[in-house]
Amino acid sequence: MQHVSSYYAASANTHPAWPQLDEDIQCDVCVVGGGYTGLSSALFLVESGFDVVLLEASQIGFGASGRNGGQIVNSYSRDIDVIESRYSQDTARMLGSMMFEGADIIRSRIKQYNIDCDFRQGGMFAALNTRQMAALKAQKAGWERYGHQHLELLDAKQIRQQVDTESYVGGLLDHKGGHLHPLNLALGEANAIRQLGGRIFEQSAVLEIRHGDPATVVTAKGKVKAHFVVMAGNAYLGNLEPKLTAKAMPCGSQVITTEPLSEEQASRLIPNNYCVEDSNYLLDYFRLTADRRLIYGGGVVYGARDPDDIERLVMPKLLKTFPQLKGIKVDYRWSGHFLLTLSRLPQFGRLEPNVYYMQGYSGHGVTCTHLAGKLLSEILTGQAERFDAFANLPHLPFFGGRRFQVPFSAMGAAYYSLRDKLGV
Structure with missing residues (x-):
């Protein structure tokens, strides 16, 4: 399979191809999945001296990491x-201490490996009503308790100076947030893995994992014997491991990208080139690209299916936020799947003593996947405490099992969407 027809695929950096696995090989660690979780894990591991093989069923960044x-x-x-209200004080302390680490890892990777991915600093959370603004004030206080001092509350006038829309009553500016070209980040990390001696194979879907020590990871044309296996397929894992798919649900998000705006249009729309997401339960998000296009996404389709007309779903949201863009042409439209958990917290753990998994970032995967890779490398070098802080969280099944998880989740989303519309 090839990348979907997205803006990211069309503007991806030139990169050498990775081969398909067509022989039997051995390694220390076999990573299954070429998205951010797998790439971050593999890169931390090769930096630590492990012999790593990464297997990707399609192309690097094919799933949510590239979309x-x-x-x-x-x-x-x-x-x-x-987290503080539902879990123990120790759990909150551990998870709180890691909340901002993923973004730091991304910035470090970009700098260390000179990854060209259009990185820009700064991101905003926008409030559409006073209830959401109060929640942002509480969020600022909560983050500051855990050491994040790079936040700025914006009132209605101030946020209007940052985003040319009348939709918002205020917002929260995170100076340590930001935005980038996600597929180019993935490709840059993959290239760093190769430079350090890691082996990457594309078009090498895993068909079976035979447990043992070593474990045997089987593809259509080859096998990998490995002392450790890392399951990093997330929403694109398929039916490879039913124990993982039973407790999380793939959900679709839709994205469109406009034709390039003029310099004047772009500078008026988002003058400081921050990325923005609103505070609704089913939130909208948008930003400018390096060539001044507007990327706009929003909404959720529950279950692993793609809507028939992405532009029809997303364009009304864009025009509600930016009515001045009426008539703008859409050049790219696509959808992708993220993996939702009932708790909305990621699921880390072990399937066997030497088989690990990380999944279920529930829409916050860009940063947390990079943290996951670091924690995986820590546990394989004998430091389990931080990985286990996540692994010890309860992994709850959706109500009604897999048959009813989609309608039940959609009903819950409809309830929260109504609350967003009513501002309660």
């Missing part, structure tokens, strides 16, 4: 206030 909105958003899909 997302490109926004570097700190914390998790459930923020620290929810």
Whole structure:
């Protein structure tokens, strides 16, 4: 399979191809999945001296890692206030101490390996009503308790100076957020893995994992014997491991990209080139690209299916935010899947003593996947505490099992969407 027809695929950096696995090989660690979780894991591991093989069923960054909105958003899909209220003090302390680490890792990778991915600093959370503004004030206080001092509250006048829309009553500017070209970040990380001696194979879907020590990872044309296996397929894992797919649900998000704006249009629209996401339960997000296009995404389709007309779903949202763009042409439209958990917190753990998994970032995967790779490398070098802080979280099944997880989740989303519309 090839990349979907997205703006990112059309503007990807030139890169050498990776081969298909067509022989039997051995390694220390076999990573299954060539998205951010797998790439981050593999890069940290090769830096630590492990012999690593990464297997990707399609192409590097084929899934959500190469299709997302490109926004570097700190914390998790459930923020620290929810974590503090639901889990122990020790759990909150551990997860809180790691909330901002993923973004730091991304910035470090870009600098260390000279990755050309159009990185820009700064991201905003926008409030559409006073209830959401109060939540942003609480979020600022919560993040500051855990050491993040790069936040700025914006009132209605101030946010209007940052985004040319009348939709928002205020917002929260995170100076350590930001945005980038997500596929080019993935390709740059893959190239760094190769430079350090890691082996990457594309078009090498895993058909079976035979447990043992070593484990045997089987593809159509080859096998990998490895002392450790890392499951990093996330929403694109398929039916390879039913124990993982039973407790998380693939969901679709839709994205469109406009034709290039003029310099004047772009500078009026988002003068400081920050990325933006609103505070709704089913949120909208947008930003400018390096060539002054507007990328706009929003909404959720529950279950692993793609809507028939992405532009029809997303364009009304864009025009509600920016009515001045009426008549703008859309050059690219696509969808991609992220993996949703019932708790909205990621699921880390072990399937066997030497088989690890990380999945279920619930829409906050850009930063948390990079943290996941670091924690995986820590546990394989004998430091389990931070990985286990996530692994010990309960991995709850969706109500009604896999058969009813889509309608039940959609009903819950409809409830929260109504609350957003009513501002309660």
